[in-house]
Amino acid sequence: MIRALAVAALSAAPSPAWACTLCHSRLADDVRAVVFGGDMWINLAALFAPVPVLALGVVLARRAVR
Amino acid sequence: MRATRGAGETVRPVVTAGMMIGIGMGGFVDGIVFHQILQFHNMLSARIPTDTLVGAKVNMVWDGLFHAGVWLATAVGIAMLWRAAKRSDVALSTHALVGALWLGWGMFNVVEGVIDHHVLALHHVYEAAGASWWDYVFLASGVAFIATGWLMIRRESRGGRADYMA
Numbered sequence A: 001m002i003r004a005l006a007v008a009a010l011s012a013a014p015s016p017a018w019a020c021t022l023c024h025s026r027l028a029d030d031v032r033a034v035v036f037g038g039d040m041w042i043n044l045a046a047l048f049a050p051v052p053v054l055a056l057g058v059v060l061a062r063r064a065v066r
Numbered sequence B: 001m002r003a004t005r006g007a008g009e010t011v012r013p014v015v016t017a018g019m020m021i022g023i024g025m026g027g028f029v030d031g032i033v034f035h036q037i038l039q040f041h042n043m044l045s046a047r048i049p050t051d052t053l054v055g056a057k058v059n060m061v062w063d064g065l066f067h068a069g070v071w072l073a074t075a076v077g078i079a080m081l082w083r084a085a086k087r088s089d090v091a092l093s094t095h096a097l098v099g100a101l102w103l104g105w106g107m108f109n110v111v112e113g114v115i116d117h118h119v120l121a122l123h124h125v126y127e128a129a130g131a132s133w134w135d136y137v138f139l140a141s142g143v144a145f146i147a148t149g150w151l152m153i154r155r156e157s158r159g160g161r162a163d164y165m166a
Helices: A002-012 A028-035 A040-047 A051-062 B012-036 B053-085 B094-117 B131-157
Strands: none
Touching: A002 B012, A040 B053, A040 B131, A051 B012, A051 B053, B012 B053, B012 B094, B094 B131
């Protein structure tokens, strides 16, 4: 079973599917260029900016309950 | 079933777990309904337009990271709930849990709405309209969910109801 899955995974990996961001196509190259561009860290920080605020909210609400 | 909360019992762990699950599931509602089904907006749609295939796929990557984050919050909440269920000093109150789910969802809507829609302008609820009344309805829903959840939790926290299991 595991061997069959491994063979299936290996045979599927090199196919240049349009939908696959990690595959080797012009589209994939363009997507990677934007995702890993100069503002990647800014975007990542922005994405997770709500996390500390939400964590603080959970802590404060927890303290208010007995 | 037990009629009243026992002495020394607390709903605090249930509420904490419920808030985490509520935050996670609130995030899933946003992601599934607004990002995927209605396609009103995507994670960075105000910065990276989604009207090209590359733009749509880039936003899909960031949507995936967002979903990974809310999945993690949900998983942490489930683990916390499981630990709470095994403690003898925790009242497993349905009312407190449901209230905490509403509270968590509301917190998600308010915090995500203020930071992502208004402060950072990563996206807006209805991207085609930009900053619009949709954003304020989203915020208002969060406030309503918080109020609903908090009232349910307070009612339970102050004396208990007859709806939790031994």
